[in-house]
Amino acid sequence: MEIAPGIAAEKWQALKLDDPASPDWPEAIRIVEARIHERFIDPVDHPIAAEDGKPILEKRFGFTILAID
Numbered sequence: 195m196e197i198a199p200g201i202a203a204e205k206w207q208a209l210k211l212d213d214p215a216s217p218d219w220p221e222a223i224r225i226v227e228a229r230i231h232e233r234f235i236d237p238v239d240h241p242i243a244a245e246d247g248k249p250i251l252e253k254r255f256g257f258t259i260l261a262i263d
Contacts, residue, residue: 198229238262 241255
């Protein structure tokens with residue numbers, strides 16, 4: 195199973211994150227950022243793009259975008 199794009203759950207589980215000085219922390223941060231982008235930030239781009247160029251009073255996806263965020 196993937197927990198982020200191209201990242202298997204086994205890779206996450208193999209990271210040594212018990213020690214704050216572990217060299218695995220930058221990789222863990224990269225994985226979490228990729229997961230957040232894939233699940234929350236990237237999907238918001240679609241309704242934003244759909245309303246691009248519309249006058250402010252005709253934009254309808256604000257609540258949806260806020261809910262996703």
